[in-house]
Amino acid sequence: MTAPSSPSVLSIRKAVKRYGTVQALGGIELDIGEGEFLTLLGPSGSGKTTLLTAIAGFTGLDEGRLVLRGKDITDLPPDRRDFGMVFQGYALFPTMNVRNNIAFPLKVRKWKPADIQARVEECLALVQMEGFADRMPSQLSGGQQQRVALARALSFRPSVLLLDEPLSALDKKLRADLQWELKDLHRKLGVTFIYVTHDQDEALSMSDRIVILKDGLVQQIGEPGALYNAPRTTFVADFLGKSNFLDVEVEGFAGGRARCRAGGESFEVATEAPPAGGRGRVALRPERIRLAPPKGAAFEGAIRQTSYLGERCHVILDHPGFGQILVSCPTWKSGVVPEDGLPVSFDWDADACVFLEDA
Structure with a gap:
């Protein structure tokens, strides 16, 4: 388990939650650092929201403990968790x-009226809503309502802010804008953020660390770049971004490179140690593949399909041994101009592939 870079504010120990015969959390172990932006990422049913509501106190654990700065809060009601x-x-x-x-949260906590007024003004400025204090929620856009919800959650200066897919109801452009604002807000405040999402791009762009969950179990924890570039399993490589998978036979190993064969082709994979037994699976990110005119690179294929995405083009190649290979190339600079049916060649560097543990 990758540890946080700062001292732990919240520790989760062997957290188990069952709903009948379904195990929503299967013994989660996690330390969350002071001031960290930690994202819980996973598909539907992975346990991410269950874990967040257990941290909040809305869901009771069947087993395990929650410890906040050395104090056991497992049985503490939600309104006393701060x-x-x-x-x-x-x-x-x-x-x-x-x-x-x-x-409202300040009145519940019996703050003095003058302090409430001053803090509300601070929070309005924090989320850039100073001119909207007298508006009703029905008079606000979705993005404005989310800013107010953020201000309310931060008003009493909580030690931890929990965010349950807060941007998923917004349109794509507004969601992207608020991602920048949330990250900037986190930097200014230094409050610990625990964020739930199923959106991989959102997790990669905002987080200090990401916890990838599946079936109530932690699959991998790490910084965004480390997870993306060095996934340990097929699930992580496939869920966090897109990957090509090649089952390989390892023919030799020297100088930090394994000589591999797959689909009738040979290539090298940079690695500290190849898998035992001489067989394994590698993940290859689509953007690490280079396209070239025929005979200009190591492998020959043909473009089956192209998908134009603005700044990038996704290309599906047919190769007689590898099968279908997904390539992602920038539209402004590529070795070829992709079009359906075009013969091409392609290759990649030795460090573009990573061996997976579950081959």
């Missing part, structure tokens, strides 16, 4: 204006 929470559906009070929505 955690802020932002939901996917905003959860603003429809009969309260923006100012009163933000003030």
